[in-house]
Amino acid sequence: MRGGAPGSSGHGRRLDAAGLRQALVDLHEFWLGTKAQEVGILPDSGFALVAVGGLGRRELLPYSDLDLVLLYDEDLAPDVVGAVADQLWYPLWDAHIKLDHSVRTVPQALAVAGSDIPAVLGMLEARHIAGDVELSTQLIGSVRRAWRADIRDRFDDLIEETRTRWRRSGEIAHRAEPDLKSGRGGLRDVQLLHALAAAQLTDGLGPEVPGGGVAHAHNGLLDVRTELHRVAGRARDQLLAQDADEIGAALRIGDRFDLARLLSDSARTISYAVEVGIRTASNALPRRGLGRLRRPPVRRPLDEGVVEHSGEVALARDARPKRDPALITRVAAVAAQTGLPIGSGALARLADSAPELREPWPKDAVGELLVLLGSGHRSVPVIEALDRTGLWGRLLPEWGAVRDLPPRDAVHTWTVDRHLVETAAYASGFTTRVSRPDLLMLGALLHDIGKGRGGDHSVVGAELATQIGRRMGLWPSDVTILSAMVRHHLLLPETATRRDLEDPATIERVVEAIGGDPTLLELLHALAEADSLATGPGVWGDWKATLIGELVRRCRLVMAGETLPEPDPLDPDLVARGADGGVHVDIVQADSAHTWRVTVVAPDSAALLSREAGVLALHGLRVLTASLGSHEGSAVNSFVVAPHFGTPPEAGLLRQELLRANAGELDLHERLDAKDAQERESRALELGSDRPDAVPVLYAQAPPRVLWFDTPVPHQVILELRAEDRVGLLSRLARALETCGADILWAKVSTLGTTVIDSFCLDLSAADTRAARERIERALLAVVPSPRPEPRPGADEG
Known part of the structure; x- marks a missing residue:
């Protein structure tokens, strides 16, 4: 038969x-x-x-x-x-x-x-x-x-069997010869979705997604497996590379690369539905005993319009997606920072209601995107959820050409779109190496965006990067650097591994290609490592790192020198206001609906900056940029801030709090420590830990870095700190400098995503010695987040 x-x-x-x-x-x-x-x-x-x-x-x-x-x-x-x-x-x-x-x-x-x-x-x-x-x-x-x-009683066993199967069979979307039946995103996962629905824990086959959802993906896998049986002449679940072209032709979808793209799309759609299904089912499990009397989970605020509900990121009841264009990126940033998944209801509501971001993007939308990218590998499942529900393509329409695009050589582990996300995740660990971490992460995300369109992907990608950068509202000079990063992202590794580095012409060619720009050089250096690490095992190693490092060193010698940070000019009107010796605080709307400019004019003192920044932090105001200066005994400081929720407090309240802090009536640092501990405790609850002291909220993706620059003025130095942000960081840094006896002459502060680039001009006339600099450096590094320590050999990493 x-x-x-x-x-x-x-x-x-x-x-x-x-x-x-x-x-x-x-x-x-x-x-x-x-x-x-x-x-x-x-x-x-x-x-x-x-x-x-x-x-x-x-x-x-x-x-x-x-x-x-x-x-x-x-x-x-x-x-x-x-x-x-x-x-x-x-x-x-x-x-x-x-x-x-x-x-x-x-x-x-x-x-x-x-x-x-x-x-x-x-x-x-x-x-x-x-x-x-x-x-x-x-x-x-x-x-x-x-x-x-x-x-x-059977749910845990069901999920454990599922995860064991995934470990044994791997992911269909990123496997050269996938198991269509048992692999992650395969036919057995559709069976799992049916089982959860039969238990009345979920509504069906998962959330609706563009392209037909799970039913369409399921039929695609079935068709491939049907043709696999026909081609093999026997029962087979694993698709071998030798059969891919014939199956692709039989299904009239093209060659093996087209087949791989179909499989990736189908498997990732099913995988996403299974993740949502398991999470939904877990929350819907019937309670026992006293658990039935437990109150329903509360909605805990996380950010403006964003709450945590039942272990998921959800939209607040008063959120207005149609009127809040940055809500998509804010939800994503919160999910990546907290490690909580975005609820399917929130994604569906955003997909239905959130508008297209007009050109230029609101500045806070760009900032939240940088926070998302700066969250390391916690960003990967967040971007995957956005992509599977059509929201990522709404932010980046150019993404469609690389979505599920298979690599053309075996050395690449991931599809092109996943490789771009992985590169950005690795790049987040290098943000303190560069002066422009924002451009590093954006360049990492876009470096292969030109693939899948024909022609040289670096040239095509550079044009797309220019288009995207302009749409995001980046400065024209930043758009130029971003485009150059994409255009030349292969320049350093190809030159270092294929050319003679002893030949001056080789170095001159690289310097000429990048226009002699030291900022672009350091960005390309960090991008080369992130790109290699995201490609696959063994692509980055000591040999390659040494060659590229030597190439960069020689290029820097040829370019000879870097520009020192400079203070922003003081507004004469603000200088005039400081003549009366009083304390003045003004708050005005800044560049977007969610940012404000706080200006403080007050008598200068060593502790003033720490107190100003502490007052802002206590009132939930995150400092995005700051320009700090002084004139004839008056400090003139301007902060661009983003409230954690709603709008900032009245200027009068901030002034009163600053006066109390100056008078010693308000212990800012004790309050900041308490606020920090509260956030750590909340983070512990999110992760299911009862030890807040063990929660890695102060761990960084990238190690902090302190750079020193000498100036033409004796005993005046510029200190540049690159580190990841935390609650009240600027206040803590200013206090550390004060404790070390360093007089701050001026400062420029920038928060780019999760990374801060803070430049302080210090007067070290009292003790401009190596020991003094080391003491200051230790004091600063003691208050910034540091990378998670590596696990001990043999330790349980589970």
Whole structure:
């Protein structure tokens, strides 16, 4: 019977994959129904033939096993049952049909389902074929009722079996020869979604996503597996590279690269749906005992319009996506920073209501995007969720050409889009190496954006980067650097590994290509390492690092010198206001709806900056930029801030708080420490830890870095600190400098995503010694986040 399966020979019209599956189901149902009548499996016989597996799901493939259960009434004699079973099974064996069969009463079948996860998953999809309908209905209904009743006790085992299967079979989307059935994002995961829905823990096959969702992805995988059977001439779940071109042609989708792209899209769609499904099911599990009396989870505020609810990032009830263009990036940034997943309801609401970001983007939208990218590998699942629901493409329409695009060489581990996200994640660990961490992360995200369009991807990508940079509202000079990063992202590794570094012409060629720009050089250096690390194992090593490092060193010698940070000019009107010796605080709207400019004019003192920054931090104001200077005994300081929620407090309140701090009536640093501890405790609860002191909220992606620059003025130096942000960091830094006896003459502060670039001009006339600089450096590094320590060899990293 199987050897003559429709569409499997060259006779007549060749059925497509879906048509072949339907023909196989019809053929087998007809034969089984006819044979059942012949052997006495009739409506009132006490026998019922039930299909599970592929036939039960109506997804029978050319060489799939035939999974059948022969149910019988307990009153029937054993010899009668045996005779009927033999008459049914032997013709199938004679036809060389792979048969997975069992003969059971309904209680026996229920006992098996109650003790074996794979068995119950199959029975949840059981379907009556012939015989006593009431017997089949009794089994199918009882299995489903028992599954719903016992799901709380069986849920952990179900998920553990799923994760074990994933570890064994890998991810379909990023595997050269994927397991279509058992791999992550495969057909068994669709079965898992059906099982969660049958337990009434989820609504169905997951959230709606562009392109047809799970149903469309499921059909795509089924079609590929159908053709795989047809090409191989036997049952096979793993797609081998040698068969990919033939299968792609049979499905009329193109070559093996087109097939790989279809598989990646389908598998990632299913994987995302499974993640959402497991999370939703876990939250929906029925409670026991006193758990039933527990109050519903509260909605804890996380940011403007964003809350935490049931372990997920959700939209606040008063959020207005249509009126808040930066809400998508803010939700994403919060999710990446907290490690919480974005709830499917929030994603659906954003997809339905959030507007396109107009050119230029609001500045806070760019800032939140940088926070997202600066979160390291915590950004990967967040961007994946945005991408699978169409929101990432709304931010970056150019992403469509690289989405699920397979690599053209074996050294690459990831699809092109995932490689770009991985590169940005690695680059977040190098942000303190460069003076422009914002451009490093954007360049990492976009460096291969030109692939999939034909032509030199570096040239095409540079044009797209210019387009994207302008749309984001970057300064024209920054757009030029971003475009140059994409255009020349291969310049350093290709030159270092293929050219003679002893030849001055080699160095001159590199310097000329980058226009002699030291900022671009350091950005390309960091990008080269991030790109290599994100490509695959062994691509970055000591040999390559040494060669590129030597190339960069020689280029710097040729370019000879870097520009020192300079103070911003003081506004004469503000200088005039300081003449009366009083304290003045003004607050005005800044460049966007969520940023304000706070200007403070006050008598200068060593502790003033620490107090000003502390007051701002205590009132939930994050300092984005600051320009700090003094004139004839008056400090003139301007801060651009972003409130954590809502709008900033009144200027009068900030002035009163600053006066209290100056008078010693307000212990800012004790309050800041308490606020920091509260955030750590909240973070501990998010991660399920009862040890707030062990929560890595002060861990950084990138190690902090202190740079010293001498100036033409004796004993005046410029200190540049590159580090990751934390609550009240500027206040802590100013206090540390004060404690060390360093007089701050002026300062420029920039927060770029999660990274701060703070420049302080210091008067060290009292002790301008190496020891003094080391003491200052230690004091500053003591208050900034540091990288997570490496686990000890043999330690449990789980």
